[in-house]
Amino acid sequence: MSTPSDAALPIRRLTPRDLSACADLSEDRGWPREEHKWRLLLTAGKGYGIDDPGGGLVAACVVTEYGPRERPLLGAVGMVLVAERHARQGIGRRLMRHIVSAMGTTPLTLYATPYGRPLYEELGFKVTGRSEMLSGPFTPGGTEPLVATRPATAEDLGSILRLDEEVFGADRTLLITRLPAFSDLLRVAVDDGRIVGYAAAWPNMDTHVVGPLIARDTETAKSLIASLAAHTDRPLRTDIDVRHEELLAWAKARGLASVAMNSVMTYGITESPGDWTRRFAPLTVAAG
Numbered sequence: 001m002s003t004p005s006d007a008a009l010p011i012r013r014l015t016p017r018d019l020s021a022c023a024d025l026s027e028d029r030g031w032p033r034e035e036h037k038w039r040l041l042l043t044a045g046k047g048y049g050i051d052d053p054g055g056g057l058v059a060a061c062v063v064t065e066y067g068p069r070e071r072p073l074l075g076a077v078g079m080v081l082v083a084e085r086h087a088r089q090g091i092g093r094r095l096m097r098h099i100v101s102a103m104g105t106t107p108l109t110l111y112a113t114p115y116g117r118p119l120y121e122e123l124g125f126k127v128t129g130r131s132e133m134l135s136g137p138f139t140p141g142g143t144e145p146l147v148a149t150r151p152a153t154a155e156d157l158g159s160i161l162r163l164d165e166e167v168f169g170a171d172r173t174l175l176i177t178r179l180p181a182f183s184d185l186l187r188v189a190v191d192d193g194r195i196v197g198y199a200a201a202w203p204n205m206d207t208h209v210v211g212p213l214i215a216r217d218t219e220t221a222k223s224l225i226a227s228l229a230a231h232t233d234r235p236l237r238t239d240i241d242v243r244h245e246e247l248l249a250w251a252k253a254r255g256l257a258s259v260a261m262n263s264v265m266t267y268g269i270t271e272s273p274g275d276w277t278r279r280f281a282p283l284t285v286a287a288g
Contacts, residue, residue, distance in 0.1 A: 007090070009058060011098050014047025021057045022047070025081050028056075032205050040182050041079060041286060044175045048099060050091065058086045059095050063103065064287045066170035073170040074273060075103050077110040078286025092116075096123055100267065107268035111239070111285035113260070120265050128271045129264035131285070132248060134256035135207060135237040138229035141254055147223035152186040152198060159195045160188065167214050169274025175287060176212075184208065187227050189220045199224040200283070201232060210238040213281035218246050221280045225251065238281045247280060 014022065019042060023033040041047070045064035052058045061080040067073030077099060082092045100108065100123060111131060112120050121127075152160065157177065165171050179186055179200050185208070189197035197215030201208040210228055215221035221244070229236055236256060240248050241264075252258070262285060266272060272288075282288055 007094070009050045009053070011048055011050055011095060014042060014049045014060060014062075016042045018042065018047065018049065018057070018060075022049075022060050022079070025057045025060055025083060026079075028083050029081055031081075034204060036182075036203060037284060037286065038079070040175075040178060044178055045076075045287065048095065048102075050095065052083065052086075056083070058083055059091050061095055061099065062286065063099060063108075064175065065106070066168070066172050066175075066288070068171070072103075072106045074269075074288070075106045075108045076286075076288030077108055078284070078288075080110075080116065093119055093122070096120070100124075105268070107266065109264065109266045109269075109272055109288050111262040111282075111288075112265050113262060117263050117265070123267070125265040125267045126270070127263045128266045129276075130242045131239045131262050131264060131282075132242050133237070133239050133259040133262065134248070134251055135235060135259045136256045137235045138225070139255040140226065140229070144226045145219045145223040147189050147191065147196070147220045149187050149189050149223055149227040152180070152188045154180075156188055156195060156198075160198050163195060163198065164212070164214055167275050167278045169272070175283065179283075185228050185231055187224060189215060189224055191216070196220055197224055197278075199228060199281075201228045201236070202283075203234075204237065206234060207237040208232045208234045209284065210236055211281045212279075212283040213238065213240075214278060215280055216278060218244065218250075221247050222250055239285050240281050241276060241279065243276065244280055 049060040050058040065072035183200035183202040185201040
């Protein structure tokens, strides 16, 4: 019996039950399994995948929608993966065309590696920014920023959601309300009793990923990173918008080294919504 060609295999919605298959796909491409992150994305976002008749997944990706459920303002595309044995056969292009079609008039955004960027450009995505991934042990300096920080409480959630929507440019309630359970550390920066920033640190392999990082200014962002670092023994990892040159220089001076550069790309809009001056790092590049 002949097996269907890759072009004939149907694209279907993924669910949290596909977690193990998604992690297997990551491992197949030499990525960490990242089951913790996959679980978040498959519950807060919409997964799309192609089943391999021989078992497992041929390809997968996730779209996380922000804004009103009935009319999202933005869709963030991430975790676009094609199994090695099916690579270079146009499957990634087919899956992405399906996503663009399924999202209709909803603008899209994604973080692209140099390897993936040509495909997205072919589909009409434009480069609108860049981010730099940093990773390493954080070494405190002699004089750290003095903006007060403290652990976030349940009573802070409403303020965090309002600040996040104002800065990000769209409602992210479905994602942000999962942060207390998803992250190991969630801290807020406070000035005169008012929350002026927040940041989370969540576990990924042997590191703590810092994100999202939303802050009133650079000093507040520094204070949040330093406070997270003071409460973990793990190396930190984060993706910082390259326009935040002062924060990048400060983080590198404290031990975080540059790992990679990614292009921020958009489809249907000329730039990401919100206030980039207060948006320092995403929760994960897979969710915008």
